[in-house]
Amino acid sequence: MASMSHISPVLIANRGEIAVRLIKSAKALGIKTIAIYTPADQQSLHVRLADKAVPLTGGNAGGYLQTAEILQICQAENVASVIPGYGFLSENTDFAEDVVKAGMTWIGPSSDTIKSFGIKHTSRILAEEAGVPIVPGTKDLLKSAQEARQAAEAIGFPVILKATAGGGGMGLQVCNNSDEVQHYFETIVSRGQTLFKNAGVFMEKYIAQGRHIEVQIFGNGLGDAISFFERECSIQRRHQKVIEECPSLFVEKTPGLRQKLSDAAIRLAELVKYKSAGTVEFLVDDDTGSFFFLEMNTRLQVEHGITELCYNVDLVAMMYEQAAAEASPLGGIKHLKQRQPTGPQGAAVELRLYSENPVRNYAPSPGLLQDLEWAQGDIRIDTWVTKGTNISAYYDPLLAKLMAHSPTREESSEKLIRFIDDSVIAGPPTNADFLRQILASPPFKAGQTTTNFLSTKFNYKPCAIDVISGGPLTHIQDLPAWFGVRNGVPESGPMDPLAFQIANILVGNELTTEALEMTGAGPELRFLADALVAVSGPDIAIELDGEPKKSWESFAVKAGQRLSLGKIRGNGCRAYLAVSGGFPSVPKFIGSKSNAIACNFGGYQGRRLAAGDLIFIKEQDVSRLSRFTRAFPSDLLPKYESDWEIYCVPGPHDVGFLTNSGIETLYNTKWKVSHNASRSGIAIVGPTPEFSRQDGGEGGGHPSNVLEYGYPLGAVNWAGDAANILPLEGPDMGGFISTNTVVRADFWRLGQVSPGNTVTFKPISFDSAIELRKRTMDFISAISEAFKRPGGIKDLRPLDWVVPSDHVSAVIKEIDETDSRPPTTYRQAGDTYILVEYGQQKSSLNLRGRVELLANEIESWKDDRISGCVATHINLLVQFDGTRLHQSELMEKLIKAEQRIPDASQAKLPSRIIRLPLVWDDSVTKKYIQDYTEAVRPSAVYLPSNIDFVARNNGITAQDVLDTFIKARWICVSVCFYTAVPCIINLDPRKQLRCPKWNPPRTATPEGCVGVGGISACLYNSLSPGGFQMMGRSIPGWDFFSHNKQYLRNKPAFFRTFDQFEFYQVSEEEYNGFLNDFHAGQFTYDIQPAEFDMKEYNQFLDSIQDDLVQVRKRQDEAAAVLAKEEASLLAAWKASKAAMVTSVTDDIEKLKADPKLSYIASPMNANVWKLQVKEGDIIQKNHLITILEAMKMEISVFSEDEFIGTRVTKVVQKPGSIVSPGDPICFVEEVQ
Incomplete structure (x- = not known):
């Protein structure tokens, strides 16, 4: 055998399961592999398995066909050989020739052979020359539809039109009469030209009761060829195979047929001195056993695996062996004939698992493969996907080939049925159930697997x-x-x-x-x-x-x-x-x-x-x-209203954060629900309550800002002057105050609040909230039980939804400071949470350490009535089941815990030092800022450059801001918000940046964004809302499906509390490469295990106190100037918005007064997202007027029939306008 060094490294010019298959065989032979991939394939298994993977720049659709780029990669990587697999470039003669001209070995048949058999009508001539029977048909290409009609009448119907350069089941059309031939001829001509750059068409007799049987051959290029006998591939949809078998049950039962098929295939291969693997396809008449040549596939076939199982051979390894021999003086595998097998051992069945929808005519179904757990069993799985793979729309939807090998066909089929039943394949539609039903069907079991099986013998019935x-x-x-x-x-x-x-x-x-x-x-x-x-x-x-x-x-x-x-x-x-x-x-x-x-x-x-x-x-x-x-x-039935009274519990932040007047505003206002009401936030509009603080201190420049804390669900949360109720998909941490919290029992009503409705908050006590919750639980339980008894439902009584209003204090208890303990405040946060707060809104790692010790203490209780905690700077949000654990009992436990917690100032905490790349002031971040400027707020103290603003707010330069990241170390104080965002602070307080957050916050922040707000920074792990000033981007720490080997299995969050972060600056090009690696699961985090010594850190803090005083003075002076500037800009923006509304309203009223005009109105409270009409347009039937956006939905507004034929005279709304039901979108007039 020739040395494999002749063909190493090999470039895998393919993707998907065949690329994985080629890599595995190469590795077994010691051949180094180089993979190529498009952006859509970043997470493909072949990228992870290859010794090296090189990205393609030709885009997703055509990337694998860009021969010039692939050849450049070959040159750059010193590639010795190229193997194409099947599809893509496997039968591209120009590429094969270019590979050889460049001094590399082409692993496959010669370009001349590919060319000879690539044109179907000329391959028929070669078959005849080799004495292989061919299907009756036209010898030459058909020149016209009329000629095709004449040929069809001579051959006899049915016939099949074929694109001469076609393949993969494409470019085919069965015709049952002359009219159909006339109709489809030009279609096949066009399809051939489009798909294969060859418009040639020929015709063959169509054998309806036929079987698709193929013979696997292998040649050495020296004139010798052997066969591994037949496979049957008759079960097809859209002329593409879905189930294959080796051997063919029909051939087994037909004496002498196997040898005849094998001999014919070998004759054809030896005629052209075929080299490497190939397949000769035959059509076998089910009634007579006669067989006819269809085509020669000059490449490895998809279904080669079942032949390998039945003959204990690695065909890919043989291809590498042949290529190595070609690259050596041997010229090809010597003594090939000695490898001719005598027959198959056992029976193998292959299922092609596709991401497609069988009930939608097998339409490809791209999407997210959410779960994939293969069952245990003796099944060969050739696949490229793993849990979390995104199935692209750009490529063939084949996910895997499932192969079973057993002594009998029946046993192999049963193995596959059990395997499908026991596997988990979840995500886009697949044909798994479809395949299972075929295997279990009586016609399949009986071997009635002709090419018309799916149309005549099987009816898929999915549940x-x-x-x-x-x-x-x-x-x-x-x-x-x-x-x-x-x-x-x-x-x-x-x-x-x-x-x-x-x-x-x-x-x-x-x-x-x-x-x-x-x-x-x-x-x-x-x-x-x-x-x-x-x-x-x-x-x-x-x-x-x-x-x-x-x-x-x-x-x-x-x-x-x-x-x-x-x-x-x-x-x-x-x-x-x-x-x-x-x-x-x-x-x-x-x-x-x-x-x-x-x-x-x-x-x-x-x-x-x-x-x-x-x-x-x-x-x-x-x-x-x-x-x-x-x-x-x-x-x-529950009552659904438009003016809602929603029960809430005061807190966690009312007294001390709002004045008495502000608290009265909170409860005496009918708040209007904005169009921005979704599962993650319900925006409410009304007066701004009076805040009792001038600013947010270390939390930020606005009095609504606080140091980050765990958000209670149902909280009425104030981001600047804007209020949001945080429903079930609200973030679990942030730095804006929450003045009151909707009680759990009222979540069902909160869930039915709609844009344009009003909400009035009704304060109640914790005990009333729990009483209401128990009533609800009892009501549901009673309904369930009532339906189990005949007539039981008649005994039910309506849910009593009335409890007394009671404005209790948000502060449950305060504990004074001692020598060993900080001052502690316990705040109620609805009927499900208590917020424990240390100190006076001053960040301190000593306090953060104490928060951690308290969280550990609570976890040690193993109390199932406590469902979890959120630990941040100086706070611990404790979530509990108030129906089983009363607030007072939990308070008693928490107060006792305080007496047991040791002093955190001497603690040593487990930590890691993580070095991350940082691209500064990048184009993506700038684009998000620009989008906000255009769509939300055109002028603010932090616009257009967040970095410049942060510098000015701290009395430093923009370079100084960058230095706080790349010349200092940060420590993580919480992992919360959305998708485990790490909130970090600079370990050197002199370098802690102080700044307010965006007002109003933005609805979108790019993945990987690094932002600063208050005294903290954070790294947004995914696309999410946010308010921190955007500096640049780094590598996220959230991998949904744990593709990266450094992630724990089924643990998508990577960063941990007390991780220490170091950033190093990179270019945008370098960063994009790192981010691509992250998405491909290939990024390696630079991690060092460490320990954070609080005693040592406190000694450092003592040494810098004098410097810190000067830094804080400089920051306070700078921030005061910008706070005034921001107040002026904010007031001007609000005034501008109000004036614009007044102006538009005045214009609309004037237009309404014109008797010649009528208008098309908004049907709901919404934001105008896109306008689809312009002045002068004539309204047609069901004319699309505008697309509105509300509650994270897009709503299309169409014209009514009464407006058909009218002309648009004035469009009175603009993108971004807020409309209510009945507000005009545009005015129209009759056309004279």
């Missing part, structure tokens, strides 16, 4: 829902979702848990079972199997095959029926659809099936439902469906 339309915002939620997880993972779950749980009761599910949450309107769903469903929530239009259905009662849906859920009518904004058995194929992420819309994870592919989605459901007992019906009495 699933086909999503016709996803509606504006439909997604999956369950309970308790991520309750208590924290660490930047929002709790999520149904916004209205009351309606959600009742819907589950109505279909007999557990209360926690996943269901669909629908905002504004619902989806249209085609049920492919029988099901029991129920819809709950506000009044919503429901139709089953056009027949109206009612909410709040279960009803059966039969296979094939369409369930259409229209708009929500009246008050409320969210409805729920429960399906009996839930959605078993939707995977859990960190223990829940809920979808965190704000973070793009969980649920169905981490997103809202869309057309083409396929959701599997539980198979139902049809007889049960007909008798299982439940209806919830109308007198017990």
Whole structure:
């Protein structure tokens, strides 16, 4: 055998599972491998397995076809050989020739051979020359449709038109009569030219009852060829194979056929002195056993693996061996004929697992592969995907090839059925269930696998829902979702848990079972199997095959029926659809099936439902469906209002943060709900309450700023002068005060608050909040039990929703400072949290150490009534179940814990030193600032340059700001917010930057952004809202699926409290490379284990006190100047907005007074996102006028029929305008 050094390193000119396959064989032979990849393939397994991976710059669509760039890579990497696999460049003769001209070895057939067999009609001539039977057809290319009609009539129908350069099942069309030939001829000509740059077309007799049987051959280029006999590949969709077998059951039963096929294939291969692996394809008549040459595939076939299993051979290794021999004096494998096998051992079956939707004509289904757990078993898996892979729309949707080898065909099939049943494959639709049903079908078991199998012998019946339309915002939620997880993972779950749980009761599910949450309107769903469903929530239009259905009662849906859920009518904004058995194929992420819309994870592919989605459901007992019906009495229904009184508990920040007048404003105002009301924040509009502080101290320049702390869900949170209620997907940490907190029992009402509604906050005590919560829990329990008894539902009474108002203090207790303990304040934060605060809003690592010790103490209690803590600078937010652990009891435990906690000033804390690249003032960050300037606020003290502002606010230069990052060390004090953002402070207080946050905050911050606010900095791990001043970008510490080897399995968060950060500056080009490596799972964090010595650190602090006084003085003086400047700019901006509204209003009133004009109005409270008409346009039927944005949804506004033919005279809104129901979008007039 020739040395493999002749062909090392080898460049793998492919992607996907075949690239992985080629790499594995090369590594086994000691050949160094170099992979190439496009941006879409950064996370592909072949990138991680190769010795080196080089990115392509030719884009996703054509990257693997850019021969010039690939040859440049070969030169740069000193490549000795190129192996193309199949597809892409495997049969590109120009590329093969260029590889050889460049002095490298082409691993595959010669370019002349590829060319000879690449043109189908000339390959037929070669087959005839070798004495191989060919299908009756035209010898030459057809010149016209008329000539094709004549040929078809001579051959006899049916016939098949073929593009002569076609392959992969493309460029084919079966015709049953002359008219069809006439119709499709030009289509195939065009397809051939487009796909293969060859317009030639020929014709063959179409054998309907045929079998696709192919022979695996291998040649040495010296005139010798052997065969590994046949495979059968008859089961195909769109002329592409989905199941292959070795050997063919039909051939096994037909005496002499195997040898005839093998001899014919060998004759053809030896005629052209074929070298390397190839496949001769035959069409075998199922009735007579006659066989005909179809084509020669001059490359490795997708299905080569089952031949390898049955003949105990590595065909790829043979290709490397042949190439090495070609590159040596040997010229090819010697004594090849001695390797000719006598026949197969056992039987192998291969399934092609595709990311495609079988119920949508096998449409490719790109998306996120959320979960992938292969079952244990003796199955060969050739794949390129792992859990978390994004399946691109740019390439073939093949995910894996699953191969079983056993003594018999039946045993191999059974192995594969069990393997599919026991594996978890979750994400976009795949054909796994489709393949399983084929294997289990009687025709397959009987071997009736002709090429028309899928159209004549098999009917796929999935137990699933086909999503016709996803509606504006439909997604999956369950309970308790991520309750208590924290660490930047929002709790999520149904916004209205009351309606959600009742819907589950109505279909007999557990209360926690996943269901669909629908905002504004619902989806249209085609049920492919029988099901029991129920819809709950506000009044919503429901139709089953056009027949109206009612909410709040279960009803059966039969296979094939369409369930259409229209708009929500009246008050409320969210409805729920429960399906009996839930959605078993939707995977859990960190223990829940809920979808965190704000973070793009969980649920169905981490997103809202869309057309083409396929959701599997539980198979139902049809007889049960007909008798299982439940209806919830109308007198017990929740009341959905437009003016809401929402119960809340004062705190954590009212007294001391708002004046008495400010607190009165808070509770005496009817707050209007903004269009910006979503699962992550409900913006409310009203007067700004009077703050009692001049600024936020170390938290920032605005009095709403505080040092970061754990946010309680339901908090009314003040970001500057703007208020937001933080619902289930709100962040779990931030630096803005929360004046009051909605109680848990009222979350269902908070979930139904809609834009344009009003909210009045009604303060109640902790005990009243718990009483209300228990009533709700008892009500749900009573409903569940009532339906289990005949007539039991009649005994239910409406939920009592009245408790007395009671404004109690937010501060539960204060403990004075002692020599060993700091002053401690205990603040209530709703009925589910207590906020423990040390000191007086001054950051201190000694206090942070004490917070950590308290968190550790609480964890040691192992009390399941306490669900978790959020530790930050000087605070610990403790989350607890108030129905089982009273606030007073928890307080008693916390106060006792204070007496046991040691002094943190002497502690030694485990730490790591992490060095991260930092690109400063980069183009992406600047773009986000520019977008904010254009869309939100055009002028602010921090615009246009955040860096310059931070420098001015601290009395230093922009270079000094950079130096605080690259010439100092930072320490992490919390890991929270969204997706585990690390909040860090500079270890040298003299270098701590002080600055306020954006006002108002931005809705989007780029992944990896490094920002500063208050005295802290943070690293945004993912696209998220934010308010910190943006400096540049670094490498995130959040990997959803733990692709990076340095991450712990199923632990997406990388950074930890007390990690120490060092930054080093890089160029934007270098940074982009690092970020690409991170996305590919290839970035290596520079980490050193360390210990943080508090005693040593305190000695350092004592040594710099004099310097620190001067630094603080300089910072205070600089900040005071800019605070005045910001106050002026903020006031001017508010005045400008108010004047603009007044001006627009005046113009609209004048236009309304014109009797010749009418107007098209907004149907809802929303933001004008895009205008789709301009002045002078003539309105057509269903004319798109504008696209509105509200509640994270896009709503298209179309014209009514009465406006058809009118001309637009004036568009009175602009992108970014806020409109209410009835507000004009544009004015129109009749055309004379």
